[in-house]
Amino acid sequence: MIVYALMKYIEKIPVRYDRMMNLLTLGCHARAHEMMRSEIEPGMSVLDIGCGTGRFALAAAAKGARVLGVDSSPEMLRVFRENLLARPDLQARVEILECGAGSIGHLLGERRFDRITASLMLGELPDLVRARTIASAATLLAPGGKVVVCDEFWPKSRWMSALYHLLFWIFFVPNFILTRTLIQPVRGFERDVDLAGLSVVARRELLLGAMAVVCLVRSGE
């Protein structure tokens, strides 16, 4: 919730978003992106859900991938478009679509992607929309493809869960004053992943387990 609180606060100034996020997560935001970027290879088609200012999408395109960035925030996409204008070499490989994460299945129909990425955005979605987003990602995955998610996850162990509850209440007031919203780490992720027919093949933890980068493939692949 701490990372999300910082994120929500900084989202109000999208131009400085990336630099601030990295500073405030002690460099973990950059490390997580580096881990995600290592999953991208030249020529791959990538769908970046919640692409925001396009930092990851542009990095993936720079590695030679074709990227479709999807986000529901016109403000963030405006900054993305400006960033894209500054990189004429990548423009042919980057597409931008403004829509909600829950609508990608409907809008992208028959398209398939080798990598579907989502960085710090699942926790912003209501439970039902998150489940739908993960299910859509499973459908949009090309054979042999991977979903790569970086997020804050609610811990499984009872003690850590209790600690999170405690932290949540301690940070409740400053969190709320700064962000005016309540965002929690992703809960019920395993169930959503199961129902979508995906399985976890790799999980790397950051910030003492507060954040994790998770790779998913279609079950049975």
Next chain:
Amino acid sequence: MTPQELRDLVIGVRCVVLRYNPIRFPVGLLSSGRPDATSPVGVSGNYFRTVQRLRKTLRGIDCHILVADSAGINVWCAAGVCDFNEHKIADAVHATGLATVVSHRRLILPQLAAVGVDLARLRAESGFSGTWGPARLEDLPVLLRGDGRVAGAMRLVRFPLADRFHNAVGLFDVFLLLPLALLIFLGTGAAAFALLANALVIFPLFLGYPLFPCRYPANSALIWGLVVTAAVALGGLALAPGSATVWVSVGTTLLAALLVAIDMLGSTPFYKTTIAHWLATGDNRSLFQPLVLDRCTGCGACEAVCPKGIFSLGTADGRGRRAVANLDAECCECLACLKQCPREAIANVHGALFKDDIKSVPDVARLVLGEPQAPPHRAIAREEPE
């Protein structure tokens, strides 16, 4: 009282008492009565209390209620800052599988969401067409029962006693910061005094608003605030003459009075204006005055969404049917007309001089000047995937 009713009551009270700390109703599809595949679908934001009120109001009417994410706040505020828009509604449509539940493809949307929802894009993203419902949910049953259509007073936003009370409670909560600061630095006496002064500044103003003589609410707030400040000064001097605490209390009361007056320049359904304009002229009318351009075709989109009833359709200057703006009416600068006009035919009489705190109208800076340009975000000029 059933446990469910008790729970609803507790949450309802909690929503009012801690107004600016919203509780979110889970996004999903609710049934009212015994809806079937042909029953209408009403869309709601996910402020918990709104959904509660909606269910109560629609009791006995067969319909579906689609709860979409509005960040837990009212749709009017949420729509203005892009927290409630076509993407959020489309997400709710797809997440609930609405297309498999109903056979039609129509959504009834809250009228006050018009400042944030692009109907053409909603259709493209969700497969459903949106029509505007009434401004207040109390008028929904008339529409859903098929007894009438949305027109006239059903489109107007009001500020009745209950709403004014909720607004006052919310403001009082925010202003608790003043007594809290005094509690820490000066002890309980000053804090209790400030608490009382806050209540006196805020509640009589909101609850008794229609009784105040000023035309503009910021002026009423200021005058009333000064009266309370004077009362605090006299009362304090009588109770504890020469005490520094009294002067601190007078200062915080005056501060509260000024801040409440400034709040009246945009945080209520009244007029909206800038602090500078109010200070310079003493009136807090909005500096957005709709100017209908010749491009207008008289489609009525503005009339259907204006919560102040500013637009009517007429045949001004013998140029055929077109919208006519009544500039004497009280505009609240929600910009719903600007957002919904398919011809970009609405500009601002005062050009770029307006409060401009609405985030959900792309190109607003160009639109208010009436500058023509091929509309990139209108029509269905979405960035289609290949």
